[in-house]
Amino acid sequence: MKTTSLFKNVPESDIDNLIRTLQGRHITFKKDMTILSNLNNANEVGILVSGLASIIRIDYNGNRTIVSDIKKGDIFGGCFSDYMNEEMSVIADDESEVLFVEYDKLLGSNGKNNIYHVTLIENMIDILMKKINNYNKRIEVLNKRSIRDKLLEFFHMLEKEQSSSTIHLPFNYTVLADYIAVDRSAMMREIKNLKDEEIIKTDNRIITIIYR
Amino acid sequence: MKTTSLFKNVPESDIDNLIRTLQGRHITFKKDMTILSNLNNANEVGILVSGLASIIRIDYNGNRTIVSDIKKGDIFGGCFSDYMNEEMSVIADDESEVLFVEYDKLLGSNGKNNIYHVTLIENMIDILMKKINNYNKRIEVLNKRSIRDKLLEFFHMLEKEQSSSTIHLPFNYTVLADYIAVDRSAMMREIKNLKDEEIIKTDNRIITIIYR
DNA sequence: TTAAAAATATTGCAAATGCAACACAACCGT
DNA sequence: ACGGTTGTGTTGCATTTGCAATATTTTTAA
Numbered sequence: 286m287k288t289t290s291l292f293k294n295v296p297e298s299d300i301d302n303l304i305r306t307l308q309g310r311h312i313t314f315k316k317d318m319t320i321l322s323n324l325n326n327a328n329e330v331g332i333l334v335s336g337l338a339s340i341i342r343i344d345y346n347g348n349r350t351i352v353s354d355i356k357k358g359d360i361f362g363g364c365f366s367d368y369m370n371e372e373m374s375v376i377a378d379d380e381s382e383v384l385f386v387e388y389d390k391l392l393g394s395n396g397k398n399n400i401y402h403v404t405l406i407e408n409m410i411d412i413l414m415k416k417i418n419n420y421n422k423r424i425e426v427l428n429k430r431s432i433r434d435k436l437l438e439f440f441h442m443l444e445k446e447q448s449s450s451t452i453h454l455p456f457n458y459t460v461l462a463d464y465i466a467v468d469r470s471a472m473m474r475e476i477k478n479l480k481d482e483e484i485i486k487t488d489n490r491i492i493t494i495i496y497r
Numbered sequence: 498m499k500t501t502s503l504f505k506n507v508p509e510s511d512i513d514n515l516i517r518t519l520q521g522r523h524i525t526f527k528k529d530m531t532i533l534s535n536l537n538n539a540n541e542v543g544i545l546v547s548g549l550a551s552i553i554r555i556d557y558n559g560n561r562t563i564v565s566d567i568k569k570g571d572i573f574g575g576c577f578s579d580y581m582n583e584e585m586s587v588i589a590d591d592e593s594e595v596l597f598v599e600y601d602k603l604l605g606s607n608g609k610n611n612i613y614h615v616t617l618i619e620n621m622i623d624i625l626m627k628k629i630n631n632y633n634k635r636i637e638v639l640n641k642r643s644i645r646d647k648l649l650e651f652f653h654m655l656e657k658e659q660s661s662s663t664i665h666l667p668f669n670y671t672v673l674a675d676y677i678a679v680d681r682s683a684m685m686r687e688i689k690n691l692k693d694e695e696i697i698k699t700d701n702r703i704i705t706i707i708y709r
Numbered sequence: 710t711t712a713a714a715a716a717t718a719t720t721g722c723a724a725a726t727g728c729a730a731c732a733c734a735a736c737c738g739t
Numbered sequence: 740a741c742g743g744t745t746g747t748g749t750t751g752c753a754t755t756t757g758c759a760a761t762a763t764t765t766t767t768a769a
Contacts, residue, residue, distance in 0.1 A: 364629045392619050406618050407604050413625040417576045420632040427639035428678045430727070431755070459716060466640045468757045473718060475755090642757070643725070671746060680727045685748060687725090 290358030291332060293408050295401045304334060306399045309386035314338065314377035329387045330362040336381025340366075341374040354378075360412065363388065426465055432475040435465040440485070440494055454490040502570030503544060505620050507613045516546060518611045521598035526550065526589035541599045542574040548593025552578075553586040566590075572624065575600065638677055644687040647677040652697070652706055666702040 292300050309329075314336070333355045340352040340361055352373070355361055366373060375383065392406065422442055429435040439461075443452040454461060458476075462469035479485045486493040504512050521541075526548070545567045552564040552573055564585070567573055578585060587595065604618065634654055641647045651673075655664040666673060670688075674681035691697045698705040 364626045364633070366633075392622060403615060403618070406615070406622065410604060410618065410622060410625065413622065413629065414576045417625060417628060417632070420629065420636065421576070421579075423636060424632065424639065427636065430678060430680065433755095457716065458718095466642060468642065469717090470719075470758080471756050474720090477719085645725090669746065670748095681747090682728080682749075683726050686750090689748085 291360050291405065291408050291412065292358040293411075294404050299401055303399050303401050303405065304332075304384055306402070307384065307386045307390055309384040309390065312383050312385065314375070314381045314383060316377055316379055318377050319374050328363070328389075329385050330360055330365055330391065331375065332384045332386060333357055333359050333361075334382040334384050336377060337379040338375055338377045338381050338383070341376055342372070360409075365412070365416070423464065432465070432467050432472055433479070435467065436472070436475060436479065437484075439465060440492060444494060450496065451491060451493045454492065457490065503572045503617065503620050503624065504570040505623075506616050511613055515611050515613050515617065516544075516596055518614070519596065519598045519602055521596040521602065524595050524597065526587065526593045526595060528589055528591055530589050531586050540575070540601075541597050542572055542577055542603065543587065544596045544598060545569055545571050545573075546594040546596050548589060549591040550587055550589045550593050550595070553588055554584070572621075577624070577628070635676065644677070644679050644684055645691065647679065648684070648687060648691065649696075651677060652704060656706060662708065663703060663705045666704065669702065 292303075295303060309332075311334075319341075335357060338355045340355060342352045352367060353361075355375075361375075362373075391409070425442070426435050426438050429438050440452060443454070444450055447453070456464070458473065459469055462472045465472070476485075476487065480487060483495055485495060504515075507515060521544075523546075531553075547569060550567045552567060554564045564579060565573075567587075573587075574585075603621070637654070638647050638651050641650050652664060655666070656662055659665070668676070670685065671681055674684045677684070688697075688699065692699060695707055697707060
């Protein structure tokens, strides 16, 4: 989801100009500064123009989780957010400039006099498509009714992606449990079952699916 | 997801020309004709140019379900599909023309000499964003760990959308159970519990959330 | 280096869930 | 008006799951 920058294929020297045509609010965050912006409900998105930042999710209990790291050219907020219902904060890891732009202006006629506006939009599509692919995969997993089936579905997807029946997990077990939306201890138990039944073998986060 | 046509804001008279610049494969389906095209894996999408069609999902058991109706200007396949892992068929409900276009050509330079190419792309973004919003909502529901929480999350979302604590379900209970990915009878049981505990009232597919 | 925090692993138990089966109502096309 | 299909409502039962608690290992940060 973060492989494509919004500014891909826009020459470095033209980015400033392009940003100017978008007519957004320019805000500079100092290091460790926290700005709570209700990005999900607003009809604007943030674009990291320079620096480095993290998006923090604050759930109803007040627990904070780092949702993602943001780097130059990354876009966040609105439909680019992953947890629509939770409150989000942007925390600058460095001095960072963020441009807040309204959707309409991102798409609309404002930018059309800039030759890279089309490029910008194509990049956006690219980002959106990748996001949709990720969502599709996750839903495919969440659609399964048992922990076992969720795990196997997920493993099989990784098998395909990594072109090997020995796969390595893209995140740790705690996060995996969140991803498939089940209790972690119950998940561990099921993984143990799969091992006992010799359906998988595990070595840390490397998992081998056994066929016979 | 189907509110926005790909050809929104393109004058009727220019659509043909626009389609031509996309350089896709043009295929005409006769009524009731079934064309199995592995749209999900292919790097192309289908656009219904004229007529009326349905997308049918065929699951691993051979069961057929109508996934969606498609009308003029609708786009399907690839990241526009809802069930990535299942096989899909297109069934023409009328004589229908479908244009199969590669992603690259949809986005790329081929169409750039057409003044409506930008409009096309903006419409695409619109479609993608709506899709992402739908996915976000569904994931929010699927993320809950109990049937009760899934139901309540879903109801609360409808409450917000319909601006009323009396909501009506957008689909029937069988489909709802699929949507929240639980066993239907278990869901019915839980709905009954919610009624017994006077957390909700129901009248067919009209549900009232009770606050006290 | 060391202390604190996060991740892994395991278990008992109560509660929730899926499954299978069935009855009945509503709807549809002929 | 009919029979067939689809949706609703319900139940018993075995199994799965979440929850809470606790121990151990690994990672992180001061």
